[in-house]
Amino acid sequence: MDLIKILNESKKIYNVQIDPKLVQGFYLGISTNDALIGKLIKAYSYKWEKIQKEFLASHSFAVFDGTVYESNAAGNQERHITKYIKNGHEFWLFQYRPVLKSNYDIALSYAKGALGRMYDYPGLLRFLFKFIPQLKYGDFCSEYVAAIVQNYLKLPFIELKPEDISPSTILRYCSLENRGWRLAAHYKDGKPIK
DSSP: OOHHHHHHHHHHTTOOOOOGGGGSSEEEEEEEOOSHHHHHHHHHHHHTSOOOGGGOOSEEEEEETTEEEEEETTEEEEEETHHHHHTOOEEEEEEESOOOHHHHHHHHHHHHHTTTOEEOHHHHHHTTOTTSOOOTTEEOHHHHHHHIIIIIIOOOOOSSOGGGOOHHHHHHIIIIIOTTEEEEEEEETTEEOO
16 A cells, blocks of 8 residues: 555544654554453453553554565454544554565564464463363454564564463563664544654
């Protein structure tokens, strides 16, 4: 999708203004919401991962040139970035530079190829019960994002298997340890936070 089309769509359809820089390149997104599954994910991160409250998150997603690739209850999907701005949830976008063009193309191809895969509900339980086997043909949100970053973009990232990474772990890692990741945008209630 080209930059001008994305910016025009964001104004017309979603009635929001987005920074043109946010629709160019790769971003790692993390969001939080108060849906039941989101609350459970945050509770797990707080109680068992011992993550501080300011880093609790319930969802993660990858953004390639303004298009979000995510795994949610409906499976792996693509959406427009302004969905996150419009829905009012708090979210963060982190960027790593430079990203090799060849790795970017391979990662985007993987993200598109994985569209339609089912959501890995058993994978969420695997955080508590390690004996549950890894689902071969499904992902949960942070597993999908971690696979893109680790296996295809080949960027410095959390040294765990993708299926062992939660959204809160990603937020804490990018915020504190950073290793080249920088905060590019932070939105809450549809407005940027400075």
